[in-house]
Amino acid sequence: MKEKSEGMPYNKLLQELSYYKQTYEELKLIMDTTFDQITVTDGKGVLLKVSKSCQETFGISESEMIGKDVYELSKSGIFNPSITIEVLKKKKELSLIQETASGKRLLVTGIPMINEKGKLVRVVNISKDITESEMLKKQLEETEHLLDWYRDEIRRNQIKNKDYIVGNSTSMKKIIELVEHIGNIETTIILLGETGVGKSFIAKTIHQMSKRREQPFVQINCGAIPENLIESELFGYEEGAFTGAVKKGKKGLLEVAGEGTIFLDEIGELPMQLQVKLLHVLQEKQAYKIGSTEPFDIKARIISATNKDLKKLVREGKFREDLYYRLNIVPIHIPPLRERAEDIPLFINYFLSKCNQKYSLSKQISSNAYKVLSSYNWPGNIRELENIVERLVVTSNKNTIEENDIFDIFTHIPKYVGEVNEFIPLKIATEEFEKQILLKAIEKYKTTRKVADILKIDQSTVVKKLKKIKKESLNDYINHRF
Incomplete structure (x- = not known):
């Protein structure tokens, strides 16, 4: 038999050509029928093959892309950024979000093909159109944001129409406006006012206006608990910490509050030695149980209140100045009824x-x-x-x-x-x-x-x-x- 090619029989050559043709057609069929966009470039970034779906995605025809270099296409805004350029630079598989001239957003993965000599000869890119899912995600976020707004409004109205009244005076309206504003701002608040003006109600309202509303609201009157008991009530104690301690120890209210709110009423009555510990809580967000050397994290928001003049107590040496400034970040003065x-x-x-x-x-x-x-x-x-x-x-x-x-x-x-x-x-x-x-x-x-x-x-x-x-x-x- 006459040979058409040096070193290879003619029939075998035809068979191989037929095999490569079939393989190419199969690959082309896969590329053209897949929902994802597939492009192949050589080692210099020149496009060799593109799937049919690329025309709709990139806004130009297949023939306009083949033979073009990705640097030129990226510069003209056909796609940006180019995953191929990044893969050629770093010589490893990468993924990124790409925007196209047709307004699409793609999640693109670029895969380098390296020959036996270690040379990068091809870059295969597989792109998934995430435009619709991104839009749905954005719509979902907007809907969630709107739902949060409606929930907040419903909660505000529930609080305003609750089985309690705040008052229609200008001063109280301003206080409620401030409470609505700072409800979700994680800042330290102190409520000031005479006995009986409604400080605890305002504290509960702040809690209800915050994202902590589903968590506990724990109230403690610093002036109503004996000095020798208030430390264990606030911080808790370990087993055997002192005579009469509960066998398994006890959680303090700071720990019981969890991620909720703890309201320290009559903070001006807090003993000096506990003021140091409370300052540590506010600064470090940690506390120690009585008898323990291991701290526990404080996750609760702290709101305090007093009917005393804390500045005067500071001058008299009865209240720590550093604690005063820590507590007094957002003071809310509740006016007396008169x-x-x-x-x-x-x-x-x-x-x-x-x-x-x-x-x-x-x-x-x-x-x-x-x-x-x-x-x-x-x-x-x-x-x-x-x-x-x-x-x-x-x-x-x-x-x-x-x-x-x-x-x-x-x-x-x-x-x-x-x-x-x-x-x-x-x-x-x-x-x-x-x-x-x-x-x-x-x-x-x-x-x-x-x-x-x-x-x-x-x-x-x-x-x-x-x-x-x-x-x-x-x-x-x-x-x-x-």
């Missing part, structure tokens, strides 16, 4: 409704009674107001609570207050005004000597007038009751 008198009727109505429901009654309060209650300065704030409303509901034997019912149980409230809607004898008005001044003065300054100094009268006069007020109050009580 400074937001417009909120008093709201609280009266709320407490009246609550008591009526509690005792299965339907009591009402007259307009004059509202004026009397609104005139008082409420040193005990909301807590005191709630107490008085409940006493009025329970003790009044009529459906409508009148001002005299208030005077019966609460002699500190002045009888003649507010606007002058009717005329009374000037002597009575003067006596009533004098009574108000004396009662407020003795309430504030505690001693008759101090009251005498302030009012510029003799101490004996103060004592005499206070005895008269006490006697009149007793007579009023007897006359109304018997």
Whole structure:
């Protein structure tokens, strides 16, 4: 048989050509029918083969790509960045996100082919179109963001419409706006205000406004627990840490709070030795149980509150200055009830409704009674107001609570207050005004000597007038009751 090629029979050559042709057609079929985009370049980055799907993906035809160099195509924006260029540089398999001229986003993997001499001869790129999945991911993120916003709004409204009221005064509206803003900001907050203004409620509201809302809210009154017990309550203790310790040890409230919120009420009462430990907690986010040498992590958010002047305590050496500045990052001052008198009727109505429901009654309060209650300065704030409303509901034997019912149980409230809607004898008005001044003065300054100094009268006069007020109050009580 005549040979067509040196060293190889003609028939064998035909067979090999047929095999290579079949292999090429199979590979071409695979490349053209796969959902992924496949390109092959030589060792210099010139495109040798591309799958049919590349035309739609890259925005140019197959014939426009074959024979072109990837450097040129990348520079013209057909695709960017070029995975082939990176593989040629680093000579290893790489993956990256690529954008094309047609607006597609591809996840591209470039695979180098290296011959037996260690020379890079081909780069095969397999690209997966992730445009739709990226869009779906973005839409999902936007939807989640929108859902979070709706959840937050629903939660805010639930808190505002909860079985509790905050008030409609300008000062309280500003506080709630601030609480909404800082709820999810992981910063240290201290609540300032007199006893009974609602500091614990604001602390719970901050917790509910935060992402920690599903976690525990743990409250501890630093002034209500004996000094020798508060350390173990806060930090816990190990087995055998001291006589009387629980056998298995005990978790402290800082640990019990987990990833929730711990509210340290009356922080000004915290003993000095524990102030050092609390400072460590705030700085290092770690604490030690009593009897342990291994720290545990503090993951809870800490909110503190006080009715004391911490600056004054610092000056007196009763409160650590460094701890004061650590706690005082975001101070929120809650004004006393007397400074937001417009909120008093709201609280009266709320407490009246609550008591009526509690005792299965339907009591009402007259307009004059509202004026009397609104005139008082409420040193005990909301807590005191709630107490008085409940006493009025329970003790009044009529459906409508009148001002005299208030005077019966609460002699500190002045009888003649507010606007002058009717005329009374000037002597009575003067006596009533004098009574108000004396009662407020003795309430504030505690001693008759101090009251005498302030009012510029003799101490004996103060004592005499206070005895008269006490006697009149007793007579009023007897006359109304018997």
